Amino acid sequence: MQIDRDVAVPTRDGSPIVVDVFRPDGHGPFPVIASISPYGKDVHWPERYPHYEHVPHNDHMVWETPDPEWWTARGYALLRADTRGTGKSPGRMDLYGPQDAEDFHDVVEWAGVQPWSTGKVASSGISWLAMMGWRVAALQPPHLAAVIAWEGATDLYREAAFQGGLYAHGFMEFWWARQIEPQRHGTDGDDWREVLPQHPLLDDFHRARVTDLDRVTVPLLSAGNWGALHLHLRGNLEGWRRAASPDKWLVVHTGTHIDPYYADWAVDLQLRFLDRFLKDQPERMDGVPPVQLAVRHGREVVWRDTTDLPLPGTQWRELHLGEKDLSWTAPEPATVGYPATLDTAPVTEPLELTGPVALRLWVSADQDFDVFARLQHLDADGSPIPAIGPLGGDVPMAMGWLRASHRETDPELSLPYRPWHPHDRAVPLTPGEPTLLEVEIWPTSITLAPGERLRLELLTEDSDMGMMAHDRADLRRPATGVTVHVGGEHASHLLVPVIPAG
Numbered sequence: 001m002q003i004d005r006d007v008a009v010p011t012r013d014g015s016p017i018v019v020d021v022f023r024p025d026g027h028g029p030f031p032v033i034a035s036i037s038p039y040g041k042d043v044h045w046p047e048r049y050p051h052y053e054h055v056p057h058n059d060h061m062v063w064e065t066p067d068p069e070w071w072t073a074r075g076y077a078l079l080r081a082d083t084r085g086t087g088k089s090p091g092r093m094d095l096y097g098p099q100d101a102e103d104f105h106d107v108v109e110w111a112g113v114q115p116w117s118t119g120k121v122a123s124s125g126i127s128w129l130a131m132m133g134w135r136v137a138a139l140q141p142p143h144l145a146a147v148i149a150w151e152g153a154t155d156l157y158r159e160a161a162f163q164g165g166l167y168a169h170g171f172m173e174f175w176w177a178r179q180i181e182p183q184r185h186g187t188d189g190d191d192w193r194e195v196l197p198q199h200p201l202l203d204d205f206h207r208a209r210v211t212d213l214d215r216v217t218v219p220l221l222s223a224g225n226w227g228a229l230h231l232h233l234r235g236n237l238e239g240w241r242r243a244a245s246p247d248k249w250l251v252v253h254t255g256t257h258i259d260p261y262y263a264d265w266a267v268d269l270q271l272r273f274l275d276r277f278l279k280d281q282p283e284r285m286d287g288v289p290p291v292q293l294a295v296r297h298g299r300e301v302v303w304r305d306t307t308d309l310p311l312p313g314t315q316w317r318e319l320h321l322g323e324k325d326l327s328w329t330a331p332e333p334a335t336v337g338y339p340a341t342l343d344t345a346p347v348t349e350p351l352e353l354t355g356p357v358a359l360r361l362w363v364s365a366d367q368d369f370d371v372f373a374r375l376q377h378l379d380a381d382g383s384p385i386p387a388i389g390p391l392g393g394d395v396p397m398a399m400g401w402l403r404a405s406h407r408e409t410d411p412e413l414s415l416p417y418r419p420w421h422p423h424d425r426a427v428p429l430t431p432g433e434p435t436l437l438e439v440e441i442w443p444t445s446i447t448l449a450p451g452e453r454l455r456l457e458l459l460t461e462d463s464d465m466g467m468m469a470h471d472r473a474d475l476r477r478p479a480t481g482v483t484v485h486v487g488g489e490h491a492s493h494l495l496v497p498v499i500p501a502g
Contacts, residue, residue, distance in 0.1 A: 001025060001072040006088060009081070011106040018088040019081040019107065022060065022068035028116040031145075031278035033071060035125040036081040036104045036132050038095060039063050040183045042088070048178075054262040064126035067262070074271060075279070077116060081107050086183040093189030095180070096156055096209045101135040108136060112143025120278045124148035124270065126261050127232065134239055138215040146219040146277040148270055150261050151228055153235035156209035157202045157423060160231055161192075164401030164440065165200070165423050166370055169472035170465065171231065172196060197475060202423040213239060219247040219277045221270065223261070226254050226296060227388045229399050229442045230468045237309065237356075237443055249273070249285075250309060251292045252445075254301055257390035295354055296397075296445040298377065298385045309443075310355040314497045316417060319344065319454070321361075321484065321492040326456055333488030338363070338479050340458045343378065351448040355497030356417045357398060359439040361458075362485035362492045365404065366431040369479040370470070372459040373400040373439050380451035389468075396457075400441030401470065403477055404429055407437050414438075417495055434490045441494075456494060458484070 002023045008016035020041050024030055045051065045061040055061065060068045068078045084103050085093025094100055108121045121143045123133035130152020137147045153159035161168055176193050199205045220243055224236030233252075240250040251269070253260045260266050275284040289305035306312065322331035326344045359373050375398040377385040386394030405426035413420035419438035429435055448454060460479045463471045470476075486492050 001068065009107050009110045011103050015084060015091040016089065017081050017084060017103050017107050019079050022072055022078040023116055024072045024075055024077070028077070029118040030075060030077040030116060031118045031274070032077045032079055032111045032121045033066055033124050033274070034079040034081070034104075034108055034111055034121055035065050035123065035129040036083055036107060037064070037125070037128045038083040038086040038093065038183055039128070039179055040087045041080040041082050043183070052256060052258045052262075054259040056262060064129055064258070064261075066124055070267065076274070079107070079111050082183075085185050085189045086180075090185070093184050095190070095192065096131065096135070098208055101132070101139055104132050104136040105139045105141045108141045108144050112141075118278070119143055120145040122146040122148065122274055122278055124150070126150045126258065127152055130232075131235075134211045134213075134216065134235075137218050137220075138212045140215060140217065144218055146221070146274060147216075148221045148223075148273065149236060149239060150223045151225055151232035151236060151257060153232055154211040154213060154239040155235060157206040159235045161196050161206075162200065162202075162423065163230065163470070164371070165403035165406035165421070166401045166470040167197060167200065167472055167475045168230070168468075168470055169475065170467040170469035174467040197472070200475070201425065211239070213242040214244050216243040217245055219273070220245040221249050221251070221273045223251045223253065223266070225257065225260065225390075226252060226294070226443075226445050227395055228257060228390055229395065229444070230465075231390070232257075234442050241309070247277070249288060249290055252309070253294045254296065254388055256388065256392045293354065293445065295352065295447060296387070297447045297449070298379075299388060310417065310497055311499055313500055314355055315500060316495055317498045319494040319496055321456070321486045321494070323486065326454065326494065330491055331487040333490070334486050336484040336486055338458055338482035338484050339460050340484060342456045344454045346380070346451045346453050347448045348450055350450065350501065352446070352499040353454070353496050354445040354499050356443040357400070357441040357497065358417050358419060358495040359400060359441055359456075360493055360495065361437045361439055362434050362490035363404070363437060363482055364432055364434050364485065365429055365479075365482045367481075368403065368405045368426070368429060368477045369482055370477045371400075371402045371404065371437060371439055371479070372462050373441055374398065374457040374459065375441065375444060375446065376455040376457060377446050377448065378453040378455050382453070384455070395465075395468075397446050398441050398444035400439045402437055402439045404435070404437055405477075407435070409438055417497065434485050
């Protein structure tokens with residue numbers, strides 16, 4: 001392949017974005033796969049992270065980007081760009097803001113008019129690179145022909161920085177120190193470790209970093225991971241559902257945050273998708289269903305092809321919180337202390353729960369507090385069957401969060417199984433008054449075998465989650481003196497997606 005390094009791409013305000021271009025041998029023209037990030041286009045993968053199982057081992061691999069050797073061998077040019085204010089791109093860094101998106105727009109348009117380009121450009125990559133794919137798609141650059149968004153958020157506040165209104169301190173501190181600080185130019189640009197705690201509500205800072213999915217109209221391949229239940233899962237599912245694209249596909253897989261993107265099945269799907277929309281080969285996506293789900297049976301999966309998510313035919317059922325358990329039958333009125341752990345009875349036949357989950361929690365409290373909700377899959381002996389987390393470790397099957405003072409919901413955007421919280425103001429609790437909290441639990445796939453149980457954990461913290469924790473002391477709202485109401489007019493319940501057998 002041919003490699004052009006450190007090419008300065010002009011932007012609308014004159015500050016260049018510096019890129020590397022990898023092209024197949026020959027004059028072309030070639031369709032282009034582009035990506036942009038603040039992680040350093042010149043940082044060879046092993047310098048930052050160890051290789052994962054499926055990541056190609058070659059001198060051109062950079063964190064979370066497509067493999068130039070694999071794609072150029074199949075007739076595609078690759079472009080990798082440094083975000084403004086990082087790596088070799090000069091200027092002031094403004095991560096995920098309007099200028100960041102405009103820079104990627106200008107890079108796409110530059111790539112679309114080069115003599116070696118066919119004029120068709122796609123965005124592809126994992127995580128931040130996928131997030132920027134959503135962002136640039138909403139700006140509708142004329143030469144953008146498709147987007148592959150692999151585990152990437154669409155809403156910085158709800159999906160990355162403040163899940164349920166709780167500051168994701170663990171991840172933000174880790175990520176900034178490991179990924180951003182080594183590449184940014186000194187102190188030029190906001191440091192999110194300082195900025196985000198100053199914006200605990202969804203204000204103009206965060207609104208500028210929410211993707212307008214109504215403007216995402218290009219063909220879309222969105223890939224989520226059931227185990228990414230802290231950062232990316234919600235964005236890929238919400239992004240796919242709400243995007244205006246007439247041609248869109250969704251895949252929800254399992255495994256680490258990295259390996260699936262480079263797995264054989266995944267690059268084959270990506271190639272078919274890009275051949276369809278960048279090489280005008282319409283038959284390449286024939287037979288690919290709109291939705292492909294890795295339905296979890298413990299840590300094993302069975303793939304299912306379908307047309308939608310939530311799945312057609314989903315039976316929405318209420319699992320009632322009782323004094324000591326979860327039950328399909330409503331209990332008598334009572335109260336339960338917080339925290340609490342509640343299990344279902346062992347199931348007598350297989351029970352599949354695939355889709356979003358909502359917790360309607362009636363509480364009384366004297367002051368604001370944070371809800372941490374988890375769903376666990378218990379085996380016949382009562383031991384949790386963990387899911388595979390982003391780094392390969394154990395995580396719960398599902399999680400949800402909500403600050404009680406952020407309980408307001410938007411009636412137009414809320415769904416029975418997915419409440420939508422504006423997060424734009426804090427509403428104090430009335431001491432002692434029963435109050436409804438509608439907690440969004442991110443989508444999941446749990447299949448219980450006979451003898452197994454489902455557990456709901458209502459916790460006061462999640463410091464055991466390491467870098468996924470919301471544990472910055474000065475931003476916590478501890479749950480002290482909280483009472484949960486069950487049964488009667490204040491019946492608390494889980495709304496779960498039961499999938500009929502067959």
